[in-house]
Amino acid sequence: ETGVTQTPRHLVMGMTNKKSLKCEQHLGHNAMYWYKQSAKKPLELMFVYSLEERVENNSVPSRFSPECPNSSHLFLHLHTLQPEDSALYLCASRPGTRNTGELFFGEGSRLTVL
């Protein structure tokens, strides 16, 4: 238990569906991250949020839409995905972006796009 909780743990969706992944941290951290993990690109940074503001968008397609309503919650909204988007999506948090502290990862949400 790292203090970072992701839901759902598994998700199967069609290419026309709209779904969301949720991440919640109880560590009092101000920075939250989304990573995509697949066999081709093991830990690929997607988004970085600091104090609810997006500070990094790592050239991610617009079919992925992040939302950070407060420093404890992070969402990844998914729409019109492609089969190649099937992967494990990992959320992580740390005290701040200008802090070289460690990342605390959630268990991940396993996404399958049919």
Place this chain on the structure above:
Amino acid sequence: QQPVQSPQAVILREGEDAVINCSSSKALYSVHWYRQKHGEAPVFLMILLKGGEQKGHDKISASFNEKKQQSSLYLTASQLSYSGTYFCGTDHPLTGKLIFGQGTTLQVKP
């Protein structure tokens, strides 16, 4: 720019040593090391900061040479529990952009 790890995979017998290298084409401010076991989230091992420091964590230690823009992870007298995929990550001090290498898979056999 993604750091490059070598080797891609290592197979060891219990008690043997291993070294995993991480290099970057850009200046390094700090280097993170994580281990991920199959089906689990990555777990933090250590952070190394500028200054050529070395750190240790049980029988796992690491060095950071900022001039050479590289870091090495040393696993001494490996145990079965060391098996997993090891990732190094390079951290930008202002943006918090933490980019990971492609990973090194370590398998320790009895």
